[in-house]
Amino acid sequence: MSGTLYGLGLGPGDPELLTLKAHRLISQAKVIAYPAPDSGESFARSIVAGYIPEGVREIPIVIPMRSERFPAQEVYDAAAEDIASVLETGQDVIVLCEGDPFFYGSFMYLFSRLADRFPTEVVPGVSSLGAVTAAAGLPLIARDEVLTVLPATLPAPELEAQVRKSNAVAIMKLGRQFAKVRSLLEGLGLADRAVFVSHASLPEQMACPLAEAPETAPYFSMVVVPGRDAHV
Secondary structure, eight states, X not given: OOOOEEEEEOBSSOGGGSOHHHHHHHHTOSEEEEEEESSSOOHHHHHTGGGOXXXXXXXXXXXXXXXXXXXXXXXXXXXXXXXXXXXXXXXXEEEEESBOTTSSOTHHHHHHHHTTTSOEEEEOOOOHHHHHHHHHTOOOOOTTOOEEEEETTSOHHHHHHHHHTOSEEEEEOOGXXXXXXXXXXXXXXXXXXXXXXXXXXXXXXXXXEGGGSOSSXXXXXXXXXXXXXXXX
């Protein structure tokens, strides 16, 4: 019998936002895999470092930090085979994933490669969107309003078209796209409702009106424009 593949959502970064189920699985784990940069520590691993038992086998999934389009398919192909070789022995594998595994989560790329071959369980986590609105102290949508979640990496015309037809908007993956997003929202007259949040739930968290945001934004940041009914 093969082992089970677990995709664990770890939440946005604060270890106290880890679910009880994720904590239990990590504390009992024999094999743990996680995304890691090619230099520096893994953010996913750092969230739960205090809960990882001694002697656990670790499988870092090294993602090169460069500007090419992600995911790097060959990285996930290789990682999937490494994990499959463990599952075939009957051992479970815990895969750590920042935020929620299926909300822009890296685990989805392993899921697509392995879920049809091995028993798989996904453990949801607090998403970055939930953490951002909590950090901002900001209700996002109410009643019949529609929320649109957009990656800032969309071409400017497509991003603008999506924002124009939305009641409320969350724009993720800011990084180098921040100036484009800020200019777009200003041009649409939405900047006065927009809130900027970076590093939600972490000690360096920042939450402020878009007009007061810094000139540059880290990748782990978001701009939200709440629906008008959310304040009524």
